Amino acid sequence: MFPVYDGLYLSLMLVPAVFGVVVGAVPSKHAKAASASLCGWSALMGALAYPLFLYGGTVSYTFPVPSAWGPYSVLMDDLSSMIVSISSVVFLAVLSHMMRSASAPRNGKYASLACTLFIACVLAMCADTVMLLLMAWETVTLATFLMSLRGKNGTAAWKFFVIAHVGGLMVICSFLAMASYADGQTLSSWSDLSTVMGVPASCGVIVLLFVGFGTKLGLIPFHVWMPDLYSSAPTHTSALMSTVSSNVAVLVLFKSVFGYVGVSDEMYVLAVILMAASSFTAIWGALESLVQTEPKRILAYSSMENMALVLLCFSLGMLFSDGGSPGLITMVLVAGLFHALNHSVFKSLMMLTVGSAEDCTGETAMERMGGLAKLMPAFSIVSLVAVLSMAAVPPFNGFASEWLMVQSLMGGEGIHMTEIILPLGVAVVGISGMMAAVSYARLYGFMFLGRPRSERRVSKMIGASSLAPMVLLALLCFAMGIFATDIMGRLAGGIGASTTIPSDDSYMAHLAGTLNVPMLAGILLVSVFAVSGLSRVFRKKSTRSPTWDCGTPLTEEMQYSSVGFSQPLVRVFHPLYGDVMELSDDESSKDCKRYSIRFAEPFAERLYVPLSNLVMKGAKYVGRTQNGNIQSYFGYILIVLVTLLVAVRFI
Amino acid sequence: MTCVILSLSQAALMIALSPLFAGILRKTKARMQHRVGSSVFQPYRDVAKLFRKSETVSKDASWLFRFIPYVCFGSMVLLSLMTPFVLADVAAPYGDLISMVYIFTLYRFMMVLGGLEGGSVFGGMGSSREMMMSVLIEPSLLLSLMALSGLTGGSTVMSDIPPALIGMGVIVLAPALVLAASSFFITLLAENARVPFDNPSTHLELTMVHEGMLIEYSGRGLGLMELSSMMRIMIFASMIGALFFPWGIALTSSPADLAVGVASMLLKVLMIMLAIAAIESYLAKYRLFRLPNLLTASFALSLLAMISLYIL
Numbered sequence: 001m002f003p004v005y006d007g008l009y010l011s012l013m014l015v016p017a018v019f020g021v022v023v024g025a026v027p028s029k030h031a032k033a034a035s036a037s038l039c040g041w042s043a044l045m046g047a048l049a050y051p052l053f054l055y056g057g058t059v060s061y062t063f064p065v066p067s068a069w070g071p072y073s074v075l076m077d078d079l080s081s082m083i084v085s086i087s088s089v090v091f092l093a094v095l096s097h098m099m100r101s102a103s104a105p106r107n108g109k110y111a112s113l114a115c116t117l118f119i120a121c122v123l124a125m126c127a128d129t130v131m132l133l134l135m136a137w138e139t140v141t142l143a144t145f146l147m148s149l150r151g152k153n154g155t156a157a158w159k160f161f162v163i164a165h166v167g168g169l170m171v172i173c174s175f176l177a178m179a180s181y182a183d184g185q186t187l188s189s190w191s192d193l194s195t196v197m198g199v200p201a202s203c204g205v206i207v208l209l210f211v212g213f214g215t216k217l218g219l220i221p222f223h224v225w226m227p228d229l230y231s232s233a234p235t236h237t238s239a240l241m242s243t244v245s246s247n248v249a250v251l252v253l254f255k256s257v258f259g260y261v262g263v264s265d266e267m268y269v270l271a272v273i274l275m276a277a278s279s280f281t282a283i284w285g286a287l288e289s290l291v292q293t294e295p296k297r298i299l300a301y302s303s304m305e306n307m308a309l310v311l312l313c314f315s316l317g318m319l320f321s322d323g324g325s326p327g328l329i330t331m332v333l334v335a336g337l338f339h340a341l342n343h344s345v346f347k348s349l350m351m352l353t354v355g356s357a358e359d360c361t362g363e364t365a366m367e368r369m370g371g372l373a374k375l376m377p378a379f380s381i382v383s384l385v386a387v388l389s390m391a392a393v394p395p396f397n398g399f400a401s402e403w404l405m406v407q408s409l410m411g412g413e414g415i416h417m418t419e420i421i422l423p424l425g426v427a428v429v430g431i432s433g434m435m436a437a438v439s440y441a442r443l444y445g446f447m448f449l450g451r452p453r454s455e456r457r458v459s460k461m462i463g464a465s466s467l468a469p470m471v472l473l474a475l476l477c478f479a480m481g482i483f484a485t486d487i488m489g490r491l492a493g494g495i496g497a498s499t500t501i502p503s504d505d506s507y508m509a510h511l512a513g514t515l516n517v518p519m520l521a522g523i524l525l526v527s528v529f530a531v532s533g534l535s536r537v538f539r540k541k542s543t544r545s546p547t548w549d550c551g552t553p554l555t556e557e558m559q560y561s562s563v564g565f566s567q568p569l570v571r572v573f574h575p576l577y578g579d580v581m582e583l584s585d586d587e588s589s590k591d592c593k594r595y596s597i598r599f600a601e602p603f604a605e606r607l608y609v610p611l612s613n614l615v616m617k618g619a620k621y622v623g624r625t626q627n628g629n630i631q632s633y634f635g636y637i638l639i640v641l642v643t644l645l646v647a648v649r650f651i
Numbered sequence: 652m653t654c655v656i657l658s659l660s661q662a663a664l665m666i667a668l669s670p671l672f673a674g675i676l677r678k679t680k681a682r683m684q685h686r687v688g689s690s691v692f693q694p695y696r697d698v699a700k701l702f703r704k705s706e707t708v709s710k711d712a713s714w715l716f717r718f719i720p721y722v723c724f725g726s727m728v729l730l731s732l733m734t735p736f737v738l739a740d741v742a743a744p745y746g747d748l749i750s751m752v753y754i755f756t757l758y759r760f761m762m763v764l765g766g767l768e769g770g771s772v773f774g775g776m777g778s779s780r781e782m783m784m785s786v787l788i789e790p791s792l793l794l795s796l797m798a799l800s801g802l803t804g805g806s807t808v809m810s811d812i813p814p815a816l817i818g819m820g821v822i823v824l825a826p827a828l829v830l831a832a833s834s835f836f837i838t839l840l841a842e843n844a845r846v847p848f849d850n851p852s853t854h855l856e857l858t859m860v861h862e863g864m865l866i867e868y869s870g871r872g873l874g875l876m877e878l879s880s881m882m883r884i885m886i887f888a889s890m891i892g893a894l895f896f897p898w899g900i901a902l903t904s905s906p907a908d909l910a911v912g913v914a915s916m917l918l919k920v921l922m923i924m925l926a927i928a929a930i931e932s933y934l935a936k937y938r939l940f941r942l943p944n945l946l947t948a949s950f951a952l953s954l955l956a957m958i959s960l961y962i963l
Binding site for chain 1: 703704705706707708709710711712713714715718721722724725726728729732744745746747749750752753754756757760763764767768769770771772774775776778779780782783785786787788789790792793794797800801805807808867870871875939940943950954957958961
């Protein structure tokens with residue numbers, strides 16, 4: 001593109017959002033609406049990133065800001081513009097849902113933080129200098145942290161804050177390490193640093209990057225903040241966190257590992273370790289999502305599972321660099337990136353669905369919802385689309401990316417030393433995908449189907465203004481499934497352009513002939529509507545009657561409960577769950593005992609609680625030295641002085 | 652054009668024959684248990700009767716409930732169009748082995764949601780158990796198909812597999828194929844709710860899984876669901892017949908080949924049905940929590956198939 005237009009486009013996108021940050025902070029009744037609409041404009045511009053890229057090519061621009069750390073410049077290439085576009089659409093949908101949502105914070109500061117988050121996400125995705133990238137990444141963390149603080153219950157947010165900063169520290173360390181080997185700050189000039197760094201150093205950097213970004217994506221054992229935060233934060237914060245900011249983490253991780261560091265064939269062992277970690281995370285997320293009783297917690301664990309599949313694809317990409325063809329590496333990376341994109345669309349839709357359902361019913365527990373499909377058919381259709389895409393059911397988008405994932409795992413068969421790893425990988429994708437599908441069936445079934453599970457009536461119906469953004473996202477789920485092969489091809493091109501992996505679409509071209517989603521969807525729809533049309537023509541009498549239940553009146557409590565629903569699987573995978581049986585006296589009657597089962601996150605109980613106890617114990621020991629006695633402080637000074645003198649003498 | 656017509660007609664043949672084979676299965680079982688049993692054409696009469704009857708829908712059910720039978724039937728039509736039955740070269744180039752697994756997921760997912768619609772205990776219990784089994788089935792199903800595609804050189808396209816296997820000659824009867832096929836056979840029993848996983852002939856008992864999910868359907872909806880489940884077992888059987896042991900399948904569309912193809916396929920499906928009937932007669936249904944052992948065995952078999960593919 002022409003340099004003038006680059007600047008023009010970026011200012012059209014970013015300047016309104018900057019104004020939005022300021023406007024939102026003004027204490028006025030209209031601050032929220034004004035700020036959110038400015039941010040919406042920016043997101044609309046962001047959505048144009050990929051069409052503009054196709055029209056005018058790469059956008060690169062250096063901000064005219066004087067700085068001691070070198071210039072701040074951005075580069076929006078093939079891949080980043082595609083991800084910016086999708087993320088902006090998601091952002092726009094979440095924002096427009098927020099405008100009329102009852103549960104969204106009413107003050108303008110929330111909208112102002114959303115503007116900040118948008119700017120930070122776009123900058124982090126397209127940053128071309130190290131400082132800008134690190135600052136933007138930190139701003140993403142801070143903005144999401146501030147957006148998730150609500151009321152007095154800030155524990156979950158602080159947990160996130162601490163863990164995200166441990167991750168942030170790792171990211172900073174890895175970038176500093178890379179910068180010390182590279183010449184210059186410009187990220188686009190970094191490529192294949194592993195040839196300069198040597199294998200051990202580059203392996204270290206890759207581990208730091210994986211774990212650093214993994215804290216945001218829910219890599220075990222850094223996932224403990226996710227369920228708590230997603231369930232306690234405002235809906236729109238959770239929606240943006242699990243989608244847009246995950247996209248940022250995935251994209252930056254991808255560019256760093258496969259572009260800046262570059263993978264080489266000596267990283268076999270590391271790849272296997274990372275693969276094991278992400279497989280474990282995927283299965284863990286799926287397992288835990290089965291026993292949660294709050295929809296938002298289910299979504300948190302499912303985010304973790306999906307992101308772990310993306311990380312699995314990235315580690316497979318590393319594995320395949322030892323003997324795999326470039327086409328195969330491209331394919332597995334496309335699967336990962338495509339899954340991240342799909343996840344951002346269907347997960348934001350599902351978050352909005354759950355948020356709206358909570359607004360309508362005033363309940364947060366799945367056990368007390370139910371029967372919403374009869375009350376709000378349109379809403380239930382939209383959320384069925386979300387659930388079906390999450391469960392990887394054809395012809396929606398989740399299916400396309402999981403299909404590509406399995407396909408690339410099968411295609412890698414025969415590469416040296418992967419004979420037994422890849423079948424296990426297929427098993428991981430299969431079992432975690434199916435467990436996730438179970439938990440979505442449970443989520444949908446207990447929220448929407450059956451009869452209402454509590455006395456409370458639905459107080460208000462969902463409005464058209466809340467439904468419209470959800471319909472947009474649902475259509476996107478469908479469209480991304482239908483045009484899957486085209487998107488895969490575009491992603492493959494983008495990967496070739498922004499990494500050192502040679503562009504090779506032999507596999508992708510082959511696959512385009514294997515999977516034809518439009519035709520699949522067409523035949524499915526034709527056969528469904530043909531049969532239902534026929535049955536409409538030859539209509540038979542249809543009567544409504546209460547569900548028969550052996551003669552006794554059917555009450556709400558007699559329906560299968562969501563806890564009971566997942567119980568068979570809990571029994572099968574019992575040793576993995578941290579389930580605690582509790583026995584207590586029932587207060588209502590004398591001779592009754594009440595049994596209850598509670599699921600504690602084992603990582604929180606077995607890892608973090610002992611860790612914090614250890615730290616507290618250590619602090620107590622240190623505390624003993626601070627006795628307030630001036631003589632002992634003189635003594636400490638003396639000890640330090642002597643030690644230093646001795647050290648200086650011998651060094 | 653001939654190819655399209657042939658593959659449409661083989662799908663039609665498959666759909667048309669599926670109640671017959673269900674009838675044969677029931678009849679064989681009855682004979683093995685020293686009963687006369689109903690006619691082999693009884694399933695046709697059952698389905699026709701259900702289509703003629705009026706429908707009663709639960710008051711608690713939503714729009715989705717009426718929609719589910721059509722989706723289930725549609726997904727089975729989709730699968731029968733893509734499965735090689737008589738002719739190896741099917742003209743439905745929209746999916747492969749992996750998409751087949753996911754289309755089965757669509758079917759199962761919809762059926763499970765239908766089970767939760769009525770708001771009663773039976774449906775929920777059936778759905779819950781079905782989901783437990785499907786989690787354990789999925790990896791072994793994927794792995795046995797992976798072994799199959801590994802054996803034939805990495806292609807997952809269904810119509811590539813029979814010619815490749817036939818082209819390999821007798822060598823193909825390696826442990827890998829046999830192991831993968833036996834693992835696939837166990838998943839067939841599990842997916843189609845046969846003994847020892849489920850008892851297809853019980854109603855209103857706490858043992859039921861598949862029938863539990865169908866309990867709220869009546870009339871046309873039930874007819875479609877029954878027909879889809881007959882089609883499902885037919886699809887699985889013809890997959891064993893066409894993909895794991897493809898000998899006899901028509902590779903070209905010459906009339907002689909097609910005749911041999913029809914005859915050999917019907918024979919193979921018949922043998923599979925007889926085997927299922929024998930298993931159902933000689934084995935009792937397993938306790939629910941013993942099923943994971945069997946499914947783990949199936950997983951181990953398919954993993955062994957993968958290993959033997961590379962060791963031998």
